[in-house]
Amino acid sequence: xxxxxxxxxxxxxxxxxxxxxxxxxxxxxxxxxxxxxxxxxxxxxxxxxxxxxxxxxxxxxxxxxxxxxxxxxxxxxxxxxxxxxxxxxxxxxxxxxxxxxxxxxxxxxxxxxxxxxxx
Amino acid sequence: xxxxxxxxxxxxxxxxxxxxxxxxxxxxxxxxxxxxxxxxxxxxxxxxxxxxxxxxxxxxxxxxxxxxxxxxxxxxxxxxxxxxxxxxxxxxxxxxxxxxxxxxxxxxxxxxxxxxxxxxxxxxxxxxxxxxxxxxxxxxxxxxxxxxxxxxxxxxxxxxxxxxxxxxxxxxxxxxxxxxxxxxxxxxxxxxxxxxxxxxxxxxxxxxxxxxxxxxxxxxxxxxxxxxxxxxxxxxxxxxxxxxxxxxxxxxxxxxxxxxxxxxxxxxxxxxxxxxxxxxxxxxxxxxxxxxxxxxxxxxxxxxxxxxxxxxxxxxxxxxxxxxxxxxxxxxxxxxxxxxxxxxxxxxxxxxxxxxxxxxxxxxxxxxxxxxxxxxxxxxxxxxxxxxxxxxxxxxxxxxxxxxxxxxxxxxxxxxxxxxxxxxxxxxxxxxxxxxxxxxxxxxxxxxxxxxxxxxxxxxxxxxxxxxxxxxxxxxxxxxxxxxxxxxxxxxxxxx
Numbered sequence: 367x368x369x370x371x372x373x374x375x376x377x378x379x380x381x382x383x384x385x386x387x388x389x390x391x392x393x394x395x396x397x398x399x400x401x402x403x404x405x406x407x408x409x410x411x412x413x414x415x416x417x418x419x420x421x422x423x424x425x426x427x428x429x430x431x432x433x434x435x436x437x438x439x440x441x442x443x444x445x446x447x448x449x450x451x452x453x454x455x456x457x458x459x460x461x462x463x464x465x466x467x468x469x470x471x472x473x474x475x476x477x478x479x480x481x482x483x484x485x
Numbered sequence: 486x487x488x489x490x491x492x493x494x495x496x497x498x499x500x501x502x503x504x505x506x507x508x509x510x511x512x513x514x515x516x517x518x519x520x521x522x523x524x525x526x527x528x529x530x531x532x533x534x535x536x537x538x539x540x541x542x543x544x545x546x547x548x549x550x551x552x553x554x555x556x557x558x559x560x561x562x563x564x565x566x567x568x569x570x571x572x573x574x575x576x577x578x579x580x581x582x583x584x585x586x587x588x589x590x591x592x593x594x595x596x597x598x599x600x601x602x603x604x605x606x607x608x609x610x611x612x613x614x615x616x617x618x619x620x621x622x623x624x625x626x627x628x629x630x631x632x633x634x635x636x637x638x639x640x641x642x643x644x645x646x647x648x649x650x651x652x653x654x655x656x657x658x659x660x661x662x663x664x665x666x667x668x669x670x671x672x673x674x675x676x677x678x679x680x681x682x683x684x685x686x687x688x689x690x691x692x693x694x695x696x697x698x699x700x701x702x703x704x705x706x707x708x709x710x711x712x713x714x715x716x717x718x719x720x721x722x723x724x725x726x727x728x729x730x731x732x733x734x735x736x737x738x739x740x741x742x743x744x745x746x747x748x749x750x751x752x753x754x755x756x757x758x759x760x761x762x763x764x765x766x767x768x769x770x771x772x773x774x775x776x777x778x779x780x781x782x783x784x785x786x787x788x789x790x791x792x793x794x795x796x797x798x799x800x801x802x803x804x805x806x807x808x809x810x811x812x813x814x815x816x817x818x819x820x821x822x823x824x825x826x827x828x829x830x831x832x833x834x835x836x837x838x839x840x841x842x843x844x845x846x847x848x849x850x851x852x853x854x855x856x857x858x859x860x861x862x863x864x865x866x867x868x869x870x871x872x873x874x875x876x877x878x879x880x881x882x883x884x885x886x887x888x889x890x891x892x893x894x895x896x897x898x899x900x901x902x903x904x905x906x907x908x909x910x911x912x913x914x915x916x917x918x919x920x921x922x923x924x925x926x927x928x929x930x931x932x933x934x935x936x937x938x939x940x941x942x943x944x945x946x947x948x949x950x951x952x953x954x955x956x957x958x959x960x961x962x963x964x965x966x967x968x969x970x971x972x973x974x975x976x977x978x979x980x981x
Contacts, residue, residue, distance in 0.1 A: 382665075389654060402657055409664050416672045441671070444620055448664060451627045455657050458634055462650050469643035478647050 374415040381408035393475040395466065399459045406452040410445045417441035489533070493546040493559040493615050496530050496569060497625075499523055501608035507601040513588065516597035520604055521580045527607060528577045531569035538566040539967065543975070545617075554681040560617035563971035564821060568614035568737070568744050571828045575736035576607045579836070582947025583729030586839045590641050590727040599639055603733075606632035610741050619667045619677045622745055623660060626709070630656045633738060637726040648721035655708055655718045662705025663745075669698035670753070679752055686757040699754045699761065703746065703768065710742035712769075712806060713776030716799045723795035728839030728848075731791060735798055736832035740824045743805055747817075751976040755812070762812045770810040770899070774906050776803030781913035785920075790848045793917055794834055797874065800910055801827045807903055808889050815892035817973035818966070823885035825965040826873070829958065830882050833870030833951035837863060840940035840948050850920065854928030860939045864925050866948035871918040873955040876911055880959040884966070886911065 381404055388401025422437035463473055470478045488495075503523035507516045537544060538561060546559040561569070580603070591599050609629025613622055634656075638649040671677055673694050674685040689695060704715075711719040719739070723731050754761050780800030787793040805827070808820030838848060840863045845852050857864040873880035876887075889907060893900040939945055958965060 386658075389658065395650060398654055402654060405658070406661055409661055409668065412665065412668050416668065441668075444677075447620075447624060451624065451660075454631055455627070455653065458631055459650070459653050462634075462638060462646055462653065465638070466643075466646045466650065469646055475647070475650075482644055482647070 374411065378408050378412045378415065381405075381411065393477075395463045395473045395475060396460075398475075399456055399463070402459070403452065403456055406448070406455075410448060410452075413441040413445045413448070489537075490546075492530050492534055492537075493544055493561055494548065496527060496534065496573075496615055497608050497612045499526050499530070500604040500611070504601040504604040504608065507597050507604065511597050513593050513596040516600045517580070517584050517587075520600040521577070523604055524573065524577045524580050524607060527611065528570075528573040531566070531573040531611075534561055535566040535570055535968070538563055539971075554676055554678050557621050558617040558678060558680075559615045560680065561615055562975050563968045564744060564748070564975065565614045567821065567825060567965070567968045567972065568741060569611055571740060571825065572607060572610045572614065572737045575733050575828060575832050576603070578832070578947050578951060579729050579733040579736075582836065582944045582950075583732070583839065584943065585941045586729050586843055586944060587727060589843070590729075591639050595639075599636070602632045602635040603730075605629075606636060610737060613741050613745060617679050619670070619679060619682065619749070621677075623664050623667060626663070626742075626745070627660055629738070629741070630660065630709075633734065636730045636734075637722050639730070640725045640727050642725050644721070645725035648718075648725045652718040652722045655715070659705045659708030659715075659742075662701045662708065664705075666698040666700075666702035666705060669694045669701070673698075679748065682753050683756070686753055689757075692758060695754070695758060699750070699758065702749055703765075706742050706746040706749070707772075710739045710746065711799060711802060713772055713779055713799055713803060716776070716780075716802075719799060720792050720795040723798070724789060724792045728791075728835065728842050732832050732835035732839060735794070735835050736828040739798070739802055740805070740828065743802070743809070743824065747809055747820075747976060766810045766812055769806050770903070773803040773806035773810055774903060776800060777807065777906055777910045781910040781917070784917040785913055787917075788850050790838055790850055790853065790921065791835070793850075793921070794831065794838070797914065797917065798827075798831060800914075801831065801874075803910075804886070804889060804907065807907070808892060811892050811896055811900070812977075813892060813895060814970075814973045814977055815888065815895055817976055818969045819885055819888035819892045821969035821972045822888055822962070822965050825969070826881040826885045826955075826958065829951060829955050830870050830873035830880075833948065833955060834867060834874060836944070836951060837867035837870060837948045840944045841867070843940045843944065844938065850924045851928070853921075853924050855925070855930035857922075857926035859930075863940050863945055863948060866945070866952040867925070868922055869952040869955055870948075871921060873959065875914045875918050878959075879956065881955045881962065881965075883959055884962040888966075 385401045385405030385408060389398050392398055417438040419435055419437045422435045425436040425439040467473050470481055500523050503519060507519055510516050510519060543562040548557045606629050609625045609632060612625030616622055634649050634653050638645055673689045674682055676682050676685055686695060708715045750765060777800045780796045784793050784796040787796060805820045805823050808816045841853055841856055842848050873882040876882040890904050893904040
């Protein structure tokens with residue numbers, strides 16, 4: 367059952383597309399940022415999935431245990447960094463949305479364009 | 486360990502550590518002085534590194550003394566050195582000459598934070614150019630992008646905010662695509678180091694994930710580089726950002742993304758994937774040609790000076806990609822040389838626009854009517870940079886366009902078609918640069934905003950420095966061409 371055995375990757379692909387769709391289809395800026403977060407979270411899942419070694423445990427060396435199998439710690443470290451990047455992006459995006467609301471009185475992308483045209 | 490051996494690390498560390506200091510300094514003048522000093526120091530380091538690369542070949546630096554595949558290495562080759570020169574040079578000129586223009590655009594209470602964001606952007610962009618680690622590139626790319634969003638959102642108009650939001654969404658999607666690609670390559674090779682990846686990709690038996698990775702990385706970086714049709718964020722971001730920020734970004738930010746694209750594609754994929762050179766050319770060449778045509782066509786009818794130049798940038802990115810898509814030595818030399826020369830021309834033009842904007846009410850073409858008579862020196866600088874953009878012999882722009890045409894003629898029928906497009910778009914450039922010149926010298930002055938006189942002298946000096954550099958590198962183009970040839974040789978070493 368290799369097809370189902372890769373279900374983590376299927377979840378990755380589905381989450382990625384859900385996030386992408388929300389970013390493209392929704393004019394509401396908060397929803398766009400939500401979509402962006404889902405989009406990034408999907409990639410975190412990809413990295414975390416690939417580091418899993420079958421039967422592997424957390425990569426912490428213990429006294430007296432010689433033959434333990436460890437999962438690969440590197441992707442986890444990478445994704446920790448990527449999560450920080452994602453949070454910074456979301457925070458900056460939300461700050462921008464607040465400023466846009468102050469300046470335009472709306473957070474719908476089409477309405478902001480409309481108001482720029484009227485000006 | 487002498488200080489000279491640490492220069493690759495200092496290139497990133499100097500601006501990165503100065504940035505938090507600026508937040509503590511507070512006073513706008515003090516912050517400006519410190520930011521400029523840090524930027525000039527980085528420029529000096531970049532010059533020293535370029536001299537070292539030209540003298541003794543690529544530099545290799547192990548961060549923290551960790552050996553190559555385990556630790557992060559910094560690798561600076563000719564292409565990286567050229568990028569460093571562009572980034573730090575553009576930042577230095579913009580900071581030295583842009584103080585008064587920035588003081589007008591940005592609230593004085595926030596100016597020190599603005600300069601801090603500027604230095605972080607410089608650190609991030611330089612980091613991309615020095616690092617030899619694929620994931621490190623992602624981190625530096627996001628550091629520079631986040632700082633860039635702040636710089637653009639500092640624009641005086643509320644439209645700067647929506648432009649930044651659009652850029653943030655598209656930029657993050659691009660970076661995430663790149664991250665997916667790096668993840669897939671890591672999954673198949675178990676390494677993130679470019680040099681190590683290059684060797685190990687050859688041993689991968691199942692090429693499909695690598696091919697998918699190549700697709701994700703190319704599209705992601707194309708988004709960051711504003712390759713047509715993924716350029717939608719660029720015109721608004723350039724138009725509504727503070728003028729000096731536009732001059733800095735137009736000179737280097739999109740080119741850094743192209744740098745990563747070239748490096749990844751030619752070092753990791755070209756030698757190892759079947760038919761990749763063909764797929765790469767067939768994907769990028771049509772986009773490059775369309776970008777050249779559409780960018781030039783829109784620039785011919787656009788009424789806003791900054792937006793006009795932004796669309797011209799879309800076309801110029803097309804030139805760079807067109808050269809790269811030939812995947813030949815002549816083509817890559819032209820592409821890399823054009824990165825340098827376009828940075829000079831477009832940086833000069835946007836600086837001149839910033840200078841003119843100090844004295845007129847807006848940057849629409851109708852606003853600059855008659856400025857040639859009121860500020861002759863500034864306008865003359867604008868005309869020289871414009872001539873370089875068109876590619877008039879004797880200016881830097883001519884050198885790389887000539888190289889590009891030569892490369893195109895080596896490519897057979899397709900190359901001749903490409904050459905025709907390049908010539909057509911150069912004619913279009915004559916039209917849109919002439920529209921600016923015509924308004925500036927023969928247009929009727931706008932009713933309001935009749936401040937007479939030249940731009941402030943530091944800004945004028947900056948414009949002329951870049952304008953003279955355009956002429957200097959047009960008459961004796963040895964430095965950029967030597968770097969470009971060396972870069973092309975390095976990029977192509979895996980191809981027959």
